[in-house]
Amino acid sequence: MTTRPSRTQLGPVGLVLVGILAVQLGAAIAKGLFGEISPTAMVWLRLVTSALVLAAATRPRITGRSRRDWVVVLGFGASLATMNWAIYQSFSRIPLGIAVTIEFIGPLTLAVLGSRRARDLTWVVLAGAGVALLGFQRTGLDLLGVAYALLAGAAWAAYILLSASTGRRWAGFDGLAVASVAAATAMTLPALLSAGGSLWDGRVLLLGALVGLLSSVIPYSCELVALRSLRPAVFGILMSMEPAAAALAAIVVLHEHLSPLQWLAIACVVVASVGATRSSAAPGTIAT
Numbered sequence: 001m002t003t004r005p006s007r008t009q010l011g012p013v014g015l016v017l018v019g020i021l022a023v024q025l026g027a028a029i030a031k032g033l034f035g036e037i038s039p040t041a042m043v044w045l046r047l048v049t050s051a052l053v054l055a056a057a058t059r060p061r062i063t064g065r066s067r068r069d070w071v072v073v074l075g076f077g078a079s080l081a082t083m084n085w086a087i088y089q090s091f092s093r094i095p096l097g098i099a100v101t102i103e104f105i106g107p108l109t110l111a112v113l114g115s116r117r118a119r120d121l122t123w124v125v126l127a128g129a130g131v132a133l134l135g136f137q138r139t140g141l142d143l144l145g146v147a148y149a150l151l152a153g154a155a156w157a158a159y160i161l162l163s164a165s166t167g168r169r170w171a172g173f174d175g176l177a178v179a180s181v182a183a184a185t186a187m188t189l190p191a192l193l194s195a196g197g198s199l200w201d202g203r204v205l206l207l208g209a210l211v212g213l214l215s216s217v218i219p220y221s222c223e224l225v226a227l228r229s230l231r232p233a234v235f236g237i238l239m240s241m242e243p244a245a246a247a248l249a250a251i252v253v254l255h256e257h258l259s260p261l262q263w264l265a266i267a268c269v270v271v272a273s274v275g276a277t278r279s280s281a282a283p284g285t286i287a288t
Contacts, residue, residue, distance in 0.1 A: 012226035016238045019219035019226075024100070024245045026214030028253035031091055033207055037198050039088035042208060044191030045199075046084065047184035049212025054220070055181055060174035069169045076162040076175065077182030083155035085187065086148045093145030095256050097247025098134055101266045102146060104243055104273060105131065106153025110160055111236065111276040123276040130268025133261055176220065240273035 030042045037045075091099040108127050134141060166175035191199070198204060227235060243266045250256035258266075 012228075012230035013234070013238065015222040015226040016230065016235060017241075019222035020239070020241055020245050021249070022214045022218040022222075024096075024242070024249035025253065026211045026216075027087075027091065027096060027100075027246065028249040029207060029214070030088065030211045031096060031250075032254055033204065034092050036201070037204050037208075038191075038194040039092045040085060040187065041191040041195035041199050042211065043081075043084045043088045044184065044187040044195075045205070045208025046212040046215055047081065047180060047187055049209045050216030050220075051177070051180035051184040053213075053217045054173060054177035058173045058177045060170070060177045062178065072162065072165050072169055073175050073178050074182055076159070076166045077179035077186070079155050079158040079162050080179055081183035081186050083152050083159050084183070086152035086155060090145045090148035090152060093142040093148070095247075095258060095262075096250035096254065097243060097256070097258055097266060098141070098262060099145065099149045099152075100246035101243040101269050102131060102134070102149035103153040103156060104240075104269055105150065106155070106157040107160060107239075108269070108273045108276055109153075110157045111273070123272040126275070127269050127272035130265040130272065133265035133268065173220070173224070180216075237274050240270050243269055 026046070030039075030046070033042060087099060087103055090103070105127060108123070112121070112124055134146075163176075166179065169175065170178070223235075247258055247263070247266055251258075
């Protein structure tokens with residue numbers, strides 16, 4: 001008759017899973033709109049929504065900041081803009097699940113580099129095998145889309161590092177709010193040039209705001225609450241489910257089905273990410 005332990009375990013884990021599903025549902029909805037609005041303009045709508053919500057909720061203190069504080073937070077904003085822009089460019093060209101799988105190589109590499117165990121190279125090999133498997137079925141696998149996914153992965157790794165640095169210099173969500181405003185501002189001109197009149201369509205604006213809520217506001221909020229009681233290693237393992245969640249969201253929303261070989265590739269990357277996360281959190285290793 002002990003319900004309290006299970007509740008504490010399921011609470012933060014459930015929040016992280018909700019965040020993961022929200023991100024990938026938002027991505028699938030965004031991709032479904034690419035026939036009406038450019039990926040760049042959709043990224044801008046997402047960033048503007050999250051920037052407005054975060055700025056209104058946190059009211060960040062920007063006075064009395066050092067030059068280094070601004071360099072870090074603006075770099076954080078640049079990584080945020082690049083990560084989102086590149087992954088949207090990627091899955092406008094290749095299946096959503098595959099794009100997120102390739103993108104995940106970025107944080108996976110970061111996790112492996114956080115460990116000094118030679119045997120952790122096994123996870124790199126397994127992830128590389130997963131990506132290589134994607135190359136065996138070239139149908140619909142645009143090479144530019146793959147390149148954009150790799151760029152998104154590199155930006156994601158930079159985002160993780162700069163997020164930690166920003167958190168040490170800016171209290172609470174202040175840094176994230178400022179970085180989101182900077183990212184939205186940087187994307188404004190490219191979005192306006194690429195979108196044309198479709199950007200101001202009421203339906204597109206509404207769905208763009210929904211994507212912003214699903215892909216940014218909800219996950220940030222869920223993760224903030226979950227990380228108060230969830231160990232970082234467990235959080236990292238749960239985040240390893242992103243590629244599979246992306247593939248499932250694409251099936252439900254976009255009817256974008258993958259082949260068995262592509263599912264095997266995703267499984268390789270997920271398992272490699274779980275292994276790398278567990279190793280980087282083990283005693284005697286460097287945990288970030």
